[in-house]
Amino acid sequence: MHNTTILTPATLPSLARRVSDCHKGLLGHALIVAGGAGMGGASLLAAQSCLRLGAGLVSLATWPEHVSASLARQPEIMVRAVLQAAELQPLLVQASVVLVGPGLGQDDWATSLLAAVACTEVAQIWDADALNLLAQDYRRRPTQSAWILTPHPGEAARLLNCSVTEIQAQREQSALSIAHKYQAVVVLKGAHTVIANSEQRICLCQQGHPVMAGAGFGDVLGGVIAALVAQGMELFEACCLAVYIHAKAGEKLAVYGRGAAAGDLLAPMRQELEQLCPITG
Numbered sequence: 001m002h003n004t005t006i007l008t009p010a011t012l013p014s015l016a017r018r019v020s021d022c023h024k025g026l027l028g029h030a031l032i033v034a035g036g037a038g039m040g041g042a043s044l045l046a047a048q049s050c051l052r053l054g055a056g057l058v059s060l061a062t063w064p065e066h067v068s069a070s071l072a073r074q075p076e077i078m079v080r081a082v083l084q085a086a087e088l089q090p091l092l093v094q095a096s097v098v099l100v101g102p103g104l105g106q107d108d109w110a111t112s113l114l115a116a117v118a119c120t121e122v123a124q125i126w127d128a129d130a131l132n133l134l135a136q137d138y139r140r141r142p143t144q145s146a147w148i149l150t151p152h153p154g155e156a157a158r159l160l161n162c163s164v165t166e167i168q169a170q171r172e173q174s175a176l177s178i179a180h181k182y183q184a185v186v187v188l189k190g191a192h193t194v195i196a197n198s199e200q201r202i203c204l205c206q207q208g209h210p211v212m213a214g215a216g217f218g219d220v221l222g223g224v225i226a227a228l229v230a231q232g233m234e235l236f237e238a239c240c241l242a243v244y245i246h247a248k249a250g251e252k253l254a255v256y257g258r259g260a261a262a263g264d265l266l267a268p269m270r271q272e273l274e275q276l277c278p279i280t281g
């Protein structure tokens with residue numbers, strides 16, 4: 001049996017305040033490995049949200065055709081064209097956390113980049129196509145590092161080799177089963193997101209809104225988790241805080257009705273984080 005903790009301001013973990021002589025070198029370097037051909041939006045959304053939630057440095061390793069558009073949109077991100085996995089190595093060495101998968105695709109290029117990430121010791125977050133590739137072959141998992149998996153119900157069904165209906169019928173148990181099978185922290189997304197780990201720890205987020213049922217909202221969440229890990233939070237705690245501020249920001253967007261774009265979350269997520277965990281003081 002497990003006890004479920006409902007995420008509220010009283011139960012949420014906190015992000016440490018910044019000391020007055022803080023500098024970007026103390027706030028982590030996040031590497032986003034994302035965006036195969038035709039999916040440059042997913043990688044940019046993830047990298048932007050990581051930057052906007054306070055990571056000290058953000059690098060984006062992506063398919064070459066996305067470099068100029070990404071730089072034009074967000075020049076603070078260090079955007080690198082990567083054609084071969086070997087080109088990832090110097091970036092992996094610098095990273096304090098890696099997010100891999102948004103819009104990555106599942107071709108040979110994507111598979112080789114994922115293999116390079118899995119070999120490193122740095123904490124890593126696997127999302128979207130990284131999860132699809134993992135579901136196809138369990139041996140793709142990292143062997144030396146702590147990791148987070150962020151499936152939506154479709155990806156969760158692939159990871160457990162069952163149906164979406166079965167996942168949704170018992171969401172908490174499904175998250176625990178994935179956590180146990182893959183020895184990871186798991187964020188099972190969708191209405192009332194569940195966070196679980198392999199020690200049967202489980203948290204439930206009751207915030208959020210159907211206005212978030214749109215392209216890219218999960219890519220943004222991956223970037224937020226990466227930002228909080230980069231700034232020093234433990235993996236499970238970072239997931240809880242990220243899920244909560246992402247969902248609360250979604251509720252704020254709901255007042256405008258249908259048609260929210262995932263990038264609209266950035267400003268309200270910053271406000272939520274500041275309200276819960278002020279930067280100084």
Ligand SMILES: NC(=O)C1=CN([C@@H]2O[C@H](COP(=O)(O)OP(=O)(O)OC[C@H]3O[C@@H](n4cnc5c(N)ncnc54)[C@H](O)[C@@H]3O)[C@@H](O)[C@H]2O)[C@@H](O)CC1
Pocket residue numbers: 038039040041042043101102103104105128129152153154155164189190191215216217218219
């Ligand atoms: N702008 C971009 O470049 C975007 C790229 N994206 C990328 O597109 C690729 C494919 O991802 P998709 O997620 O679209 O496709 P998937 O085939 O992985 O997932 C879609 C299916 O999952 C199930 N599902 C998902 N959420 C559910 C929920 N809450 N309840 C019940 N069932 C649910 C449904 O069966 C749905 O048809 C990924 O690499 C992703 O990162 C998307 O993130 C959309 C935006």
Ligand SMILES: Nc1ncnc2c1ncn2[C@@H]1O[C@H](COP(=O)(O)OP(=O)(O)O)[C@@H](O)[C@H]1O
Pocket residue numbers: 128151152189190191192193207208209210211212213214215216217218219220221
């Ligand atoms: N009906 C809903 N209620 C609450 N949150 C939702 C709802 N629909 C989607 N979300 C949230 O939006 C995000 C969608 O992620 P995902 O399905 O991975 O989208 P994408 O791959 O397009 O980025 C998740 O964080 C999920 O919890």
